[in-house]
Amino acid sequence: MVQVVEGQLSGRDVRVALVVARWNRLVTESLLAGALDALRRHGVAEEGITVVWCPGSFELPLVAQKLARSGSYDAIVALGALIRGETPHFEYIAGQVAAGLGQVALQTGLPCIFGVLTTETLEQALERAGGKYGNKGAEAALAALEMVDALRRLR
Ligand code: RBF
Numbered sequence: 001m002v003q004v005v006e007g008q009l010s011g012r013d014v015r016v017a018l019v020v021a022r023w024n025r026l027v028t029e030s031l032l033a034g035a036l037d038a039l040r041r042h043g044v045a046e047e048g049i050t051v052v053w054c055p056g057s058f059e060l061p062l063v064a065q066k067l068a069r070s071g072s073y074d075a076i077v078a079l080g081a082l083i084r085g086e087t088p089h090f091e092y093i094a095g096q097v098a099a100g101l102g103q104v105a106l107q108t109g110l111p112c113i114f115g116v117l118t119t120e121t122l123e124q125a126l127e128r129a130g131g132k133y134g135n136k137g138a139e140a141a142l143a144a145l146e147m148v149d150a151l152r153r154l155r
Contacts, residue, residue: 007150011044014074014148016141017067018049021080023056024122030129031079031115031137038138042145057082057116058093061100068108075144076104079137080116081125094118111147115140 016039020032032051039049050073054063057080064076078101084090097116105112115137119125127133 005150005153007146007148007153009042009142009145010149011039011042011048011145013048014044014145015048015072016044016050016075016077016144017064017073018051018077018079018141019060019063019067020051020053021055021057021060021116022053024081024083024125027081027117027122027125027129028079030126031081031117031135031140034130034135034138035077035079035115035141038141039145042142044145056080057097060097060116061104064101064112065104065108068104068110068112073110074148075111075113077113077115077137077140077144079140081129082116082118083122083125084118084120085122090118109151111144111151113140113144113147 020028060078064078067076082094101112101114117125117128128136
């Protein structure tokens with residue numbers, strides 16, 4: 001018989017750290033609100049949620065690494081908003097952040113979720129932070145819960 005492993009969206013006994021970039025705060029506050037709502041709706045306890053602010057998206061991997069190494073969390077969710085129009089070195093930062101968060105996940109074995117919007121304009125970012133394209137912060141939080149459960153099943 002084929003064995004299928006798929007993580008469920010249960011927040012029971014899950015501890016999540018959210019790292020949030022302050023740059024483009026109008027957007028990242030909405031990503032955070034979406035993530036918090038998703039975690040609470042899926043049963044994550046208030047004591048199981050930690051929010052850490054950092055200056056910008058470039059700083060997300062370092063904070064994520066510190067949190068992941070602490071042993072106090074089951075998953076890290078990194079939230080940020082990189083807007084090309086205002087960021088000449090957009091590609092460079094976006095690449096660094098994605099690679100850095102990926103490295104943290106592989107080095108620590110913890111899900112480290114990429115919840116960083118990369119858009120052309122502020123308007124496009126807002127559309128993805130609770131606007132017409134949903135809330136990518138909420139989606140990132142759900143990805144964290146799924147990964148925590150999937151990894152527990154693979155133990
Ligand atoms: N951080 C973001 O999270 N999103 C941005 O769109 C963004 N644009 C930036 C544009 C410039 C010109 C600079 C200098 C920084 C920008 N940052 C942005 C901040 C960056 O991620 C980091 O916090 C700072 O460069 C300090 O290391």
